[in-house]
Amino acid sequence: MAGVNILDNLFYDRADVVLIARELLGKVLVTRFGGQRTSGRIVEVEAYNGVGDRASHAYSGRRTSRTEVMYMEAGRAYVYLIYGMHHLFNVVTNKKDIPHAILVRGLEPMEGIPLMLERTGKKKLDHTLTRGPGNLAKAMGLATLHTGVSLLKKGSIFIGDDGYRPLETSIGVSPRIGVDYAGPDAGLPYRFFIRGNPYVSGKAALNGG
DNA sequence: CGACCGATCGTCT
């Protein structure tokens, strides 16, 4: 599509995963499976800051077959199954062997809404279609089999920049959701979202500032 | 509104 630049290695391969997460707000996540395209604007993200972050799957350098992709070079998908039923989509950032990742938690649907409805079994478009990480992965057709896929070329999964920029004043910051197990790190301000957007998950009290 | 609960299974201990 004209006017859309794919985010490249220079974008993903940077040291500050929290900054990258914030910069992902307003970008466009695109999937193209079986010749069918779906896309949506990113409105909510969370940063997972490597081996020192108790909320991260890579905390303390844990390295398993599931998390191996987090240790690969920047710009790959990390999709994992949670609660036996939901697939959560992350983007790997920073250099090889530094396991940073960003969880995409909210999308404002753009293209392919009928297909998203079909994938999710929903009857009509409402804010639940792509609100929350499990819902958006399902709507976009993303699952664990996509772990390791590169986002750096215009392939089946990528993130584009169409020039849209959220107002700085519209960006909210809060602790991450669902990471109470992370002790002191549960309170870190690593979640970013577009204030007032209906596709942002979480409770209203978290979404004010 | 908020609190709680069940679903469901791969991953890790």
Added chain:
DNA sequence: GACGATCGGTCGA
């Protein structure tokens, strides 16, 4: 054998 970077439904105030 326990638990989760969740979701949608239910129940009670």
